[in-house]
Amino acid sequence: MYKNAEIIAIGNELITGDVIDTNSALIAKSLLALGIETSIHTSVGDDESQIISLLSTALKRSELIFITGGLGPTDDDITAKVVAKCLNRDFVLKEEIWEHIKKLLGNTGREIYPFNKKQAYIPKGAKYFLNYSGTAPCILLEEGKKRIFLLPGVPSEVSYFIDKEIKHYLAELNNSKIKIKKIKLSGISEAKVNEVIKDIVDKNPTGIAFLPKSSELVIKITAKAKTENEALQIVDETTQEVVYRLKNYVFGYDDDSIEYLLKDLLTENNLTIAVAESCTGGYISKLLTDVPGSSKYISTNVVTYSNKAKMNLLKVSQNTLEKHGAVSEQTAEEMAIGIKNLSKCDIGLSITGIAGPDGGSPLKPVGLVYVGITNGKYSKTEKFLFPEKLPRTEIRTRAAYKALQVLRSFILEMTN
Amino acid sequence: MYKNAEIIAIGNELITGDVIDTNSALIAKSLLALGIETSIHTSVGDDESQIISLLSTALKRSELIFITGGLGPTDDDITAKVVAKCLNRDFVLKEEIWEHIKKLLGNTGREIYPFNKKQAYIPKGAKYFLNYSGTAPCILLEEGKKRIFLLPGVPSEVSYFIDKEIKHYLAELNNSKIKIKKIKLSGISEAKVNEVIKDIVDKNPTGIAFLPKSSELVIKITAKAKTENEALQIVDETTQEVVYRLKNYVFGYDDDSIEYLLKDLLTENNLTIAVAESCTGGYISKLLTDVPGSSKYISTNVVTYSNKAKMNLLKVSQNTLEKHGAVSEQTAEEMAIGIKNLSKCDIGLSITGIAGPDGGSPLKPVGLVYVGITNGKYSKTEKFLFPEKLPRTEIRTRAAYKALQVLRSFILEMTN
Numbered sequence: 076m077y078k079n080a081e082i083i084a085i086g087n088e089l090i091t092g093d094v095i096d097t098n099s100a101l102i103a104k105s106l107l108a109l110g111i112e113t114s115i116h117t118s119v120g121d122d123e124s125q126i127i128s129l130l131s132t133a134l135k136r137s138e139l140i141f142i143t144g145g146l147g148p149t150d151d152d153i154t155a156k157v158v159a160k161c162l163n164r165d166f167v168l169k170e171e172i173w174e175h176i177k178k179l180l181g182n183t184g185r186e187i188y189p190f191n192k193k194q195a196y197i198p199k200g201a202k203y204f205l206n207y208s209g210t211a212p213c214i215l216l217e218e219g220k221k222r223i224f225l226l227p228g229v230p231s232e233v234s235y236f237i238d239k240e241i242k243h244y245l246a247e248l249n250n251s252k253i254k255i256k257k258i259k260l261s262g263i264s265e266a267k268v269n270e271v272i273k274d275i276v277d278k279n280p281t282g283i284a285f286l287p288k289s290s291e292l293v294i295k296i297t298a299k300a301k302t303e304n305e306a307l308q309i310v311d312e313t314t315q316e317v318v319y320r321l322k323n324y325v326f327g328y329d330d331d332s333i334e335y336l337l338k339d340l341l342t343e344n345n346l347t348i349a350v351a352e353s354c355t356g357g358y359i360s361k362l363l364t365d366v367p368g369s370s371k372y373i374s375t376n377v378v379t380y381s382n383k384a385k386m387n388l389l390k391v392s393q394n395t396l397e398k399h400g401a402v403s404e405q406t407a408e409e410m411a412i413g414i415k416n417l418s419k420c421d422i423g424l425s426i427t428g429i430a431g432p433d434g435g436s437p438l439k440p441v442g443l444v445y446v447g448i449t450n451g452k453y454s455k456t457e458k459f460l461f462p463e464k465l466p467r468t469e470i471r472t473r474a475a476y477k478a479l480q481v482l483r484s485f486i487l488e489m490t491n
Numbered sequence: 492m493y494k495n496a497e498i499i500a501i502g503n504e505l506i507t508g509d510v511i512d513t514n515s516a517l518i519a520k521s522l523l524a525l526g527i528e529t530s531i532h533t534s535v536g537d538d539e540s541q542i543i544s545l546l547s548t549a550l551k552r553s554e555l556i557f558i559t560g561g562l563g564p565t566d567d568d569i570t571a572k573v574v575a576k577c578l579n580r581d582f583v584l585k586e587e588i589w590e591h592i593k594k595l596l597g598n599t600g601r602e603i604y605p606f607n608k609k610q611a612y613i614p615k616g617a618k619y620f621l622n623y624s625g626t627a628p629c630i631l632l633e634e635g636k637k638r639i640f641l642l643p644g645v646p647s648e649v650s651y652f653i654d655k656e657i658k659h660y661l662a663e664l665n666n667s668k669i670k671i672k673k674i675k676l677s678g679i680s681e682a683k684v685n686e687v688i689k690d691i692v693d694k695n696p697t698g699i700a701f702l703p704k705s706s707e708l709v710i711k712i713t714a715k716a717k718t719e720n721e722a723l724q725i726v727d728e729t730t731q732e733v734v735y736r737l738k739n740y741v742f743g744y745d746d747d748s749i750e751y752l753l754k755d756l757l758t759e760n761n762l763t764i765a766v767a768e769s770c771t772g773g774y775i776s777k778l779l780t781d782v783p784g785s786s787k788y789i790s791t792n793v794v795t796y797s798n799k800a801k802m803n804l805l806k807v808s809q810n811t812l813e814k815h816g817a818v819s820e821q822t823a824e825e826m827a828i829g830i831k832n833l834s835k836c837d838i839g840l841s842i843t844g845i846a847g848p849d850g851g852s853p854l855k856p857v858g859l860v861y862v863g864i865t866n867g868k869y870s871k872t873e874k875f876l877f878p879e880k881l882p883r884t885e886i887r888t889r890a891a892y893k894a895l896q897v898l899r900s901f902i903l904e905m906t907n
Binding site: 087088089090091092093094095096097099100101102103104105106107113114115116117118119120125147148149150151185186188190191207208229231234235264265266267269270276277284285286287288293295352355356357358359360361363364365367368369370373374375376377378379380381383384387388417418430431432433462464465466467468469471 | 503504505506507508509510511512513515516517518519520521522523529530531532533534535536541563564565566567601602604606607623624645647650651680681682683685686692693700701702703704709711768771772773774775776777779780781783784785786789790791792793794795796797799800803804833834846847848849878880881882883884885887
């Protein structure tokens with residue numbers, strides 16, 4: 076039973092902050108789903124002595140070691156060679172890997188350079204998995220009972236190897252006895268949630284965590300037990316109790332995202348939707364269409380940034396704009412009706428607000444946002460006020476997700 | 492002269508992978524701009540013994556220690572208390588911080604709970620900076636010659652403290668003798684760049700790094716020298732040589748982003764732009780409007796996901812759609828002309844393609860994308876083929892950035 080892992084991310088670009096390490100989180104998450112806990116993530120530069128010292132320490136304290144980065148074709152990438160040295164292994168060419176790299180580069184019309192061959196060298200005795208998403212293979216070293224995985228640094232390639240190879244390899248090593256449930260909430264603060272479920276948290280101090288994001292608040296419930304059934308029972312009972320107390324704020328579970336929940340809601344009810352955006356400038360449309368198959372319920376969205384565009388495309392009246400302004404309940408409502416009519420869909424959603432940093436006034440400060448929604452028979456608007464000091468991107472993100480929550484509540488009201 | 496730092500990020504949510512640590516990169520980047528190098532980033536959970544062991548090690552090897560996370564009001568957040576214990580200091584209430592927190596919560600209409608008071612406790616003798624963006628203060632400990640900063644875990648708050656307080660504090664401690672220049676390229680692979688400038692890289696092995704991203708390739712040139720002028724000279728000479736060899740691919744420097752470069756190009760030339768998107772579903776519009784002040788050159792963008800929307804809003808002809816399909820050079824061109832006419836702007840940009848995972852065919856595979864552009868007098872289209880195996884989000888990201896590059900080249904051609 077392998078149950079503790081550590082992750083080492085290598086690259087000067089990580090240490091300087093030029094690139095954010097998303098791989099460690101991806102690996103840790105995937106491991107946890109298999110019942111393997113990670114205790115420490117470390118990032119260092121492409122530096123031989125630092126890599127050797129870190130790997131030596133890791134071999135003393137962890138059963139599974141995941142090293143990501145530094146497998147590229149250029150000279151600054153030294154991970155595989157240094158790991159071979161640290162483990163006293165030769166560094167050898169694998170013809171199969173080299174043939175695969177040449178074929179892959181040829182197939183995508185890229186040139187083959189002599190230095191591409193570097194990626195076909197691995198520590199002697201290592202296993203490897205070929206890469207169909209990039210050129211560097213994933214290298215697996217069995218060092219006594221320890222297992223060391225060398226992964227590329229490109230996130231999509233790490234994701235590829237985890238899904239296609241490593242998950243299956245580890246599943247054979249272990250049987251999971253950890254169960255996790257995430258409850259996703261919107262419209263309530265972390266402090267308020269903590270107050271409402273404090274007794275549950277106190278009873279279960281390590282098993283409940285809060286993960287606040289711009290778009291949602293996640294309560295994560297973790298249970299460990301001797302058997303899988305036991306762990307499952309603990310998670311289920313705790314989840315039920317939490318959901319019972321916070322049911323008005325719960326919008327999903329586990330990997331549910333509001334975009335995907337909306338897909339289900341819209342397709343189940345055979346509804347189509349169109350969005351007219353001002354302050355979010357296309358962000359809501361982008362989020363909705365991140366979902367594969369969203370073309371089934373989306374045909375037309377518009378970004379009407381100027382008053383003229385609001386009048387021409389959405390038929391917002393000049394009188395409304397002059398009397399109440401572009402950022403107003405009335406404009407939001409007329410935009411929602413306008414996009415519904417323009418797109419001939421079932422639900423029209425609109426947003427108008429001030430994302431900043433300029434354009435605010437004492438009466439209409441930066442952070443003021445109105446969301447409008449209509450199904451033709453019934454329309455409503457909601458007002459939001461985000462803290463003025465937040466950066467523009469954060470205000471836009473929060474506003475876009477709030478609009479999606481308004482859409483979800485509206486469909487639930489419509490269909491219940 | 493303080494010149495070496497390390498960063499410790501604390502939080503169970505980091506170790507489990509539920510949250511990606513963006514703070515370490517942000518801190519490292521800000522430090523480097525001040526001439527301070529970071530050698531190691533470590534993340535651990537909210538665990539007393541791990542925090543104490545890590546801080547003890549850090550105090551031996553680093554002059555500046557930045558600890559982020561674990562300053563929240565809830566019981567799982569233990570950083571400040573554990574640091575006090577590790578340094579043998581009492582943990583004391585600061586009335587000024589508590590008053591500030593109460594005022595801040597009151598001002599934004601939030602409730603004040605007894606446990607909010609926890610955030611007003613700091614290690615005895617510590618300095619602190621009040622938080623106007625959230626509730627946890629930034630705590631500064633002077634431990635002999637070492638400096639320890641405790642920062643909240645919320646990225647916007649970290650950014651706030653770095654900009655408003657820490658930069659100024661560190662600037663007084665040090666004078667920077669490191670100079671950095673970034674050259675931003677598009678339309679060329681890392682391997683090709685490496686070939687073209689290999690001799691420069693070999694001459695300067697630690698000073699040149701490649702940072703490939705979905706949207707661009709960055710060459711980062713770093714120079715250290717005894718004096719600032721000397722460092723500047725090295726960076727300038729290397730930059731000139733690199734740019735001379737790769738000038739056709741260079742689109743910007745340092746923190747230039749294509750969105751901001753487009754703002755300058757459009758406003759300097761007094762041009763307006765409108766975008767019609769299919770496969771990117773609003774992402775291009777979102778990127779363009781991420782820039783404050785973009786309302787000066789953007790009034791209307793549309794997402795026409797269905798054929799009907801392309802015909803109704805953009806006047807793409809039924810004949811074109813039937814004969815060539817929605818993903819074709821012809822449709823891209825008609826969409827560009829259509830959005831130009833609809834919005835009455837100077838330049839119409841369009842994109843149509845297959846983002847996957849479904850919808851591909853042998854003739855038109857997933858990853859096929861056409862970008863169209865017109866200024867009314869002159870139109871052109873460009874075809875791109877992204878690897879079919881890439882995830883939908885990656886194809887959409889790359890496609891959106893390629894379209895922005897097409898827009899930039901087009902404006903440069905138009906105006907030169």
